[in-house]
Amino acid sequence: MGDYQGYRTPALEVLEKYEAQIWSDVTITTDSGNFDGLILPRSETADEKHIVIKMITGYNVGLLCDKITDIKINGRREANYKIPEKEFPYTEGQPRVKLFGTGGTIASRLDYRTGAVIPAFSPGELYGSVPELADICNLETEKLYGVFSENIGHEEWIGLANAIGAEIEKGVDGIVVGHGTDTMHHTAAALSFMVQDSPVPIVMVGSQRSSDRPSSDAAINLINATRTAATSDIAEVMVCMFGPTSDQYGLLHRGTRVRKMHSSYRSTFRTLSDIPLAMIDKNGVKPLKQDYKMRRPDNNVKITPVFDDRVSLVYYYPGMKPDIIDSLIANDYKGIVIAGTGLGHVNRPLYDALDRANEAGVAVYMTVQTLWGFVQMYVYETGRELMGLGVVPTANMLPEVAYVKLGWALGQTDDLKEVEKIMLSPVSSEITEREPHNGYLLYQGGIPEVEEFTSRNWK
Amino acid sequence: MAKYAVTNPVLTDPLPIYGSWTEEDYKDVGLISGLEVHQQLLSVRKLFCRCPAGIYSKVHDAEILRHMRPTLSEMGDYDGTALMEFKTRKEITYLLKNETVCTYEMDDAPPFEIDELALDSAIYISMMMGLQVVDEVHIARKQYLDGSIPTGFQRTAIIGVTGSIPLNGKSIAIRQLSIEEDSCREVQDQGHDMIFRADRLGMPLIETVTDPDMKTPDEVASACEVIRQLNRATGLVRTGCGAGRQDVNVSITGGTRIEIKGVSSIKQIPVLVHNEALRQRALLAIRDELQGRGITEESIVDNSVDVTELLSGTGYKFLSKALDKGMVVSAVPLSGFEGLLVVPTQPRTAFLKEFSDRVRVVACIDRLPNLLSSTEGIETLSSSEWEKVEKATGVNHGTPVLIVWGNKRDVKTATAEILIRAREATVGIPEETRQSLVDGTNGFERILPGASRMYPDTDLPPEVLTSERLDKIRSSLVLTPWQRLELLKNDGVNDDLANRLSINQLFILYKELRDLPDGKNFNHNQLASLLLDRDCPRPKSMAALQWWRDAVKDVADGKNLACGIWLSDNEPLAQLEEAEAKELFNKAVAELDDSLSLQAAMRPVMENLRGRFSGAKIQSWLQEVK
Structure with missing residues (x-):
């Protein structure tokens, strides 16, 4: 058994026939000419018909194994890709x-x-x-x-x-x-x-x-x-x-x-x-x-190294069906964070499923898929109805952050009141009191004043 | 002192200029030379993104800043060039134009799939050169830390290997043809700051590499011309300023492969090759001289001294200005180099420039003069100042001491680099990439990179070239220039026309016409002459091409060509006497529309003169009257 890393039949058979293992320095004769080089390992996602060699110039090429009529082994040279590992110097007084x-x-x-x-x-x-x-x-x-x-x-x-x-x-x-x-x-x-x-x-x-x-x-x-x-x-x-x-x-x-x-x-x-x-x-x-x-x-x-991974982050889309929520309930999920539209909304067909989640003791929290800005569930009737179904708004917590925090909160307690207290008490500005105007700066390229700014400053 | 007298005639005699050496002289020094010919492909898009190719501009919309660090090759080595470039600590700015640069060129997005049309073109040209086309294309990253590419590497892939082209009865081996991305255009390189434009970056080009089969400077130029003509004959490459560039590799017996980079004109090649042969000959003589004196790599030690204080009152303006700015001065004695720094290595160039170049490139001290030598024999420091420097460095008068100045960090780099170059002189000729200069000499650019700068591109998978694809391309190959020449000569076209038409795009039309059923009856000399007539539309636009297609069709239908020449006439048109021609010319001019440009006016004027009198002469008449 030699080392033919990554090669499969038929290329493998050709290499085995000539005992040309990887890192062999070879001259390959094909029906269209000779190639000198080093046989390299083959990627598993590449096909099974080609053999890769590194030529003396450092370039790699692939040769179709069917064309190969002989392989002569001239030596062996293995890659040693390793950055010299130096011991870190100790300097008195440095942090x-x-x-x-x-x-x-x-x-x-x-x-x-x-x-x-x-x-x-x-x-x-x-x-x-x-x-x-x-x-x-x-x-x-x-x-x-x-x-x-x-x-x-x-x-x-x-x-x-x-x-x-x-x-x-x-x-x-x-x-x-x-x-x-x-x-x-x-x-x-x-x-x-x-x-x-x-x-x-x-x-x-x-x-x-x-x-x-x-x-x-x-x-x-x-x-x-x-x-x-x-x-x-x-x-x-x-x-x-x-x-x-x-x-x-x-x-x-x-x-x-x-x-x-x-x-x-x-x-x-x-x-x-x-x-x-x-x-x-x-x-x-x-x-x-x-x-x-x-x-x-x-x-x-x-x-506080705890986490309950029975939490999901659901990215709402128009036409979402209640079975998405129901399957989470059925699979014993304890918490759901929704990335809702606009100020924090989902469609009406989900209401019943959310109600069932509430009944089943699943903690459901609302974030916004706009990423910037606060959830505000009083502005529209949908928001108020959702809150009535037990969906808790999470102010301006980012969806991924809310997901992580909910898993962390559920890792500490099953008491949903306690979970809600943890979720809504900011630990590290995941919820902020206010959003400054420059907290949302997505300048549109192409506009003269923006172009003028970008031409004067590093990108 | 006497023991260090330089007597080798190579170092003492005047340098033989280009033209004074025979083939035999080049054979004596063992000159061999090879080429790397780059030619941009005529593509609509860039190679690895969808930006348009071939649009250059002098303005930009944005700038980005990058630095480069050396990384390991696939085999686990650092490339010498990369380490050298890292010493230069360059701040590299790229100028971006929205229309021509996307996040890919900025190295802020991975590559898109390779442009298949460009790949087809590279395969096509490989086949034209009789190269073996690879079965699977592997894209590699070739490290370039000189800043010319924001990623720090060029994406490149081998398409064909091992072929040949004919040259004056012998055969020049073609080692390989690769497809690669073009680099940025340099705008500025001053001190540690470099500026590049990114519009050209990423355009597809092919690089054809020959074996070092050329034995004289003129032969190198001829081989380059053949490759250039072959590229152009396919109609798949860009032409014009900057579309073709070549690197010329030169070595002599006992010497080293030196790459002269970025030669844009073939005409420059012979002088450059000759002068590089002289340089290597001189450097080998210098090495022999040093070895004779017992100077080795080990015997050269760092005896440099900080002479900033010592020279604080100097009257030499370059130095006094620098000292005013708080710069430091280092004196580097080179014991054993007595009498050598002034010997010529190339026309108007002394050995000292090898040191000055390294200091300029590696330490980025690029305001000239950037170093002084105590033995230069020109007015710099006063003799009492030199005496003080000699005393401080502990050498006798006559032993060269180099003085270099700049900020502390750069001077440290410069001092180290001077010693590195001195040690290299005892071994022979350092492997370098050198830049071609307008006067036919060359200067240091960087350490010659090798295989250690190659790394597989992990962003794109290998691409299999199917036999169907290769067969399709093979079936569409046109004739090479040398095959065309043979065909034209067999058709009875005279040498001058045959030479010109064989490397012209219009050959394809010539062939279409002569291959028509009654094409053999044409006056082929006449046809060739007509095709090369500057007055006929050039095949650059679709409209012009259509004009020619119509002409072909007319002939096929047995009609006159649109421009009024009977091609099926076996007899050449009767040539006019000058007076007759002038009469016809005057008549045509009288009927001319005054608003026509000179170029546009040629057409109606030539109506009754074409093929019967010298077009060049008529053009000169027209220039007079217009």
Whole structure:
């Protein structure tokens, strides 16, 4: 048995015939000519008929196995994709920062199995490639998980909360969590609820361009996040990602008000219905808000690592049928967060189902799919009727945040009155008293004054 | 001092200029050269997004800022170029125009699927060169940390390998043809700041790489011309300013492959190749001289000294100005380099420039002069200042000391770079990418990148090229320029017309016409002459093409061509005497509409003269009267 990673019949048979395992340096004779190169592993999602070789120029090409008449093996050379892992230098007097790795694009590289990127870097390799971190702090790293963020759920949230709690008790000066960006705002919300009254900054960070690209945002984000954790006096759960798409400054977003708003832009994270906590660049943190919780010298923190995952987030659409709600009741769900239209509405056919949910003791909360703005269920008759069916408005809590908070609340108690009390008592600005006018700034491109602004400022 | 006298005639004799060497001379130094010919494809869209291709502008709507960091290759190595570029710490600004740039070029969105029409064009041209087309296209990322691409890499893929083209009775091997994205246009590169326009970024182009089969500078230019002509013959490539660029690889026996980048005109090639051969010859002689003196990589140590204080009162204006701005000065002694920094490596260029170039590019100290040498023999510092510098660095008079100034960080980089270049001189010729300069010499651009900059593109899966697709393309191949030439000559077309028509788009129409049922009866020389007549519509617009199609049809129907020439006439048209021609010309001019432009006026004027008298002459008459 040799190593023919990823190859299937008929290409596999050809390789086996000539005992040409992956990483063999070969000359392949085909009926149209010769090809010299290194046999590479094959992605499992690619077809079974081609053999991939890396030519001396570094280019890869695929050859149809039917055409191959001979393979001569000249040697072997295996790829060793590994960033030199350097021991982090200790500098007396620098703050102590703990970096938790969970995976995601900030720590990803090529995977031969799928041909796409996978989370693979150890946090050690991360700072091996970003030596600037040594000027900021004394860094300790720990790999908690190695997954893309879509695979992070309540178990990981609980694991992270406990790990952070333990570090704080040990007297760390700041925490950085490397995380995939897709669900970073879910985890940020979960940590905002599970880790309360932290004496130090807890900074989540990721990247939109993987660290195997020269123009990746990973290094700058990591530097900004580490600087925040080490030096900032904002002792809250934050997301630290690019402000503009340019390599200019990062923004510190409150964990409960932040959301990923673009599938690929670097500047994808935005604070909704409020403004970010601060800006961060190589000169340090520049606060934009004043109402944050201050860093403290003690090691006290309140960890509430609980979650009931029998909660669902239902995105309402016109024509939704009651069976959606009924199936959740039938499957023993304990809580439902609805992302309703406008000020917080659903259609009339759902009323009976919502009534049944109420009867069954399912906690139902209303958020808005407009994302910006408050739920207001008095304005229209529909809202009042829904409240009559036990649907509770959640002010300006973001739908994903409400989902996380409801699971966390149900993890603490089954008493729906108690759950409602928890849901409606803001822990970390997930509900705010007021929405400032600049909490909603979606400027429309193409308009002269906007174009004038964008031509003068970094994007 | 005497022991360091330079006696090698290569270093002491005047440099032989281009034109003075014979084929034998190039053979003696062992010149070999290869080409990388880039040609933009005539596509509507860019290669990996749906932005329009070929629209350039001088204004922009927005700017973004990026930095680059080196990353590992697929094989786990850092590329030397990437590490060098990282030392330059460039702030890179991209100018964006809404019409021509989307989030893809900004590196804020993953690629879309490859433009299949552009891919077809690349396959087509690969087949024209007799290359083996790959069965499955794998897109790679080729690292470019010079800022010319916002991602820091170019998406590129091999389409064909191993073919050949004929050149003056011999065969030039084509190593590979790839399809790739074009880069940004550089607007400015000053100090640590670079500015690029992103409009050209992402346009599809093909790169044809030859083996180093060319043995003289002129042969390199001829090979380039053949490849260029082949590309153009397909009608699938863009032409005009900037649409074709080539990199020329040069080495001599004992030398190193040097890539001269971005040569836009084929005419420049021979002088550039010649001068690079001279440079390598000189650098090898310098290496031998250093080795003879016992100088090795290890023996060159950092004895640099900060001489900022020492030179604080200097009267040398470049330095005094810098000192006023609070800059620092470093003196780097180069023991063992006595008499060598002034030897010529290229016309008007001394060995010292190798050091100056590195300081300019890597340390970004780019205001010239950016370094001084104590042995340069031109008026810079006073002799007492040089004495102080020599004393501070602990060397005797005659031992070169280089002085470099700038901000602290840049001077540190510059000092290190001078030592790196000095050590390289003891080994031979460093592998470099060099820029072509207008005077035919070349200058350092960056360390030559290698296979270590390649990484598979994880954003797009490999694409299988089906045999149906390849067969379809193969069946539509046109003749290569050299096949066309043969056909034209066999048809009895004279050499001049045959040469011109074989590389002209209109050959396709020529072939359509001569392949008509009674095409063999045409006067082929006449037809070729007519097709190349500047007065007939060029096949650039749809309307012009239609004009020609109609002409073809007319001939097929046994009619006259629209422009009034009997093509089926076996006898050439009777040539007019100048006086007769002038008479017809005057008559035509008298009937001319005054509002017509010079170009537009040619047509009615030529009505009765076409094929019977020199068009060029008539044009000059017309210019006189208009």
